[in-house]
Amino acid sequence: MTDRHDLPPGFRWGVATAAYQIEGAAREDGRGPSIWDTFTAREGTVRDGHTGDTACDHYHRWHEDVALMRGLGVDAYRFSIAWPRVQPTGQGAVNGAGLAFYDRLVDALLDAGIEPLPTLFHWDLPQALEDGGGWLERDTAYRFAEYAAVVADRLGDRVRSWITLNEPFVHMVYGYALGNHAPGRALLLDALPVAHHQLLGHGLAAAELRARGGAVLITNNLTPVRPASGSAEDLAAAEAYDTLHNRLFNDPVLLGSYPDLSAFGVSADLGGAVRDGDLELIAAPLDGLGVNYYNPTLITAPADPGLPFADAPIEGVPRTAFGWPVVPDGLRELLVGLRGRYGAALPPVTITENGCSYPEDLDDQDRISYLSTHLDALAAAAAEGVDVRGYFTWSLLDNFEWAEGYHQRFGLVHVDFDSQKRTPRASYAWYRDLIARHHTLHARRVH
Numbered sequence: 280m281t282d283r284h285d286l287p288p289g290f291r292w293g294v295a296t297a298a299y300q301i302e303g304a305a306r307e308d309g310r311g312p313s314i315w316d317t318f319t320a321r322e323g324t325v326r327d328g329h330t331g332d333t334a335c336d337h338y339h340r341w342h343e344d345v346a347l348m349r350g351l352g353v354d355a356y357r358f359s360i361a362w363p364r365v366q367p368t369g370q371g372a373v374n375g376a377g378l379a380f381y382d383r384l385v386d387a388l389l390d391a392g393i394e395p396l397p398t399l400f401h402w403d404l405p406q407a408l409e410d411g412g413g414w415l416e417r418d419t420a421y422r423f424a425e426y427a428a429v430v431a432d433r434l435g436d437r438v439r440s441w442i443t444l445n446e447p448f449v450h451m452v453y454g455y456a457l458g459n460h461a462p463g464r465a466l467l468l469d470a471l472p473v474a475h476h477q478l479l480g481h482g483l484a485a486a487e488l489r490a491r492g493g494a495v496l497i498t499n500n501l502t503p504v505r506p507a508s509g510s511a512e513d514l515a516a517a518e519a520y521d522t523l524h525n526r527l528f529n530d531p532v533l534l535g536s537y538p539d540l541s542a543f544g545v546s547a548d549l550g551g552a553v554r555d556g557d558l559e560l561i562a563a564p565l566d567g568l569g570v571n572y573y574n575p576t577l578i579t580a581p582a583d584p585g586l587p588f589a590d591a592p593i594e595g596v597p598r599t600a601f602g603w604p605v606v607p608d609g610l611r612e613l614l615v616g617l618r619g620r621y622g623a624a625l626p627p628v629t630i631t632e633n634g635c636s637y638p639e640d641l642d643d644q645d646r647i648s649y650l651s652t653h654l655d656a657l658a659a660a661a662a663e664g665v666d667v668r669g670y671f672t673w674s675l676l677d678n679f680e681w682a683e684g685y686h687q688r689f690g691l692v693h694v695d696f697d698s699q700k701r702t703p704r705a706s707y708a709w710y711r712d713l714i715a716r717h718h719t720l721h722a723r724r725v726h
């Protein structure tokens with residue numbers, strides 16, 4: 280039987296975070312406002328009115344956080360760069376103090392023997408760009424590529440790999456279609472140009488990064504989709520949802536084409552957004568696909584017409600504090616399914632997020648169980664031939680969980696948000712020992 284110790288030699292262990300969720304210092308050192316500052320300032324958007332103004336105060340406590348990662352023995356750290364720290368209005372003038380923060384962080388990580396893996400966009404668009412239409416506008420893709428070039432010019436001598444976008448699906452759906460994330464627009468299917476403009480931004484930025492010698496990944500949030508029954512209606516609904524969630528952002532990047540969106544009444548050019556040459560740019564070869572996995576999705580035919588699918592609850596499985604179903608084998612199913620769908624077009628996969636929220640306890644046995652069973656599922660996918668290169672736990676620290684504020688705790692390390700005291704949980708020691716054992720096993724095999 281395969282388990283987590285069978286993951287391949289050279290496999291990279293890490294933790295992940297994102298700028299708005301941990302940094303705080305929202306108005307310091309020339310940082311411009313982002314859409315999340317605007318959104319959280321609006322009443323009724325985030326549970327209990329929480330904001331990321333201070334978050335984990337990582338902007339001032341990054342030394343301590345790097346030391347925590349050194350203690351874990353991780354090979355790599357996935358963090359995100361706040362675009363409005365680097366370019367306060369999203370274009371033109373560069374804020375030296377903002378870039379200097381990431382410059383120091385990268386040096387400190389390398390000194391600690393940790394590879395930096397920055398994500399360039401984890402949802403904190405400069406507000407000035409949103410004022411001009413945000414990702415609904417094609418121009419934002421070009422601004423994103425310019426920003427990518429600015430960052431790579433400064434950090435590219437030390438950063439080997441980059442992630443362009445984090446979960447463009449979630450950003451489009453929650454941010455622009457439903458409005459429960461920033462920028463809070465509720466455009467339903469009229470949000471679809473946001474998909475294309477984000478992907479175009481990815482393609483343009485990838486070219487800039489590669490021209491500077493960087494390796495490029497994109498991170499998509501994926502879910503195995505299961506039909507609630509074998510009825511033709513449920514099967515069609517599941518296929519429609521799978522197309523939207525899993526194919527809309529993978530097919531253009533991996534195959535150079537959009538999937539058939541006719542179930543949504545949407546044309547192949549996404550309402551006129553796609554222009555000649557765009558798909559060639561978007562489909563330039565990737566060095567890796569970042570996959571975020573949390574849970575599978577059960578889909579039924581909709582009771583009312585509107586969208587061609589409806590969500591159904593997954594019964595009979597444990598749930599996290601967020602209410603998300605815990606189904607570890609979904610990770611294996613997802614990865615094996617990806618390989619089946621994309622074959623040789625699937626680049627090596629890195630799990631760039633996987634984790635769970637549980638109550639505040641320091642003795643977080645539920646988290647240990649979640650992580651260990653998911654790693655076993657990952658090892659099973661590797662044994663079935665999926666080329667998996669790394670795994671990043673979400674998250675190093677309890678942090679600002681978007682519309683849920685500070686109510687969902689995903690950290691290996693507990694954070695007291697009043698005192699900012701960090702306290703490693705039992706899962707921290709468990710992950711540290713797992714990583715050490717993997718390193719030792721493979722060092723032995725090599726010698």
Ligand code: BGC
Nearest residue numbers: 297445446449500632673680
């Ligand atoms: C996001 C993270 C988020 C996590 C848990 C992912 O969708 O990339 O920012 O905190 O899931 O919800």
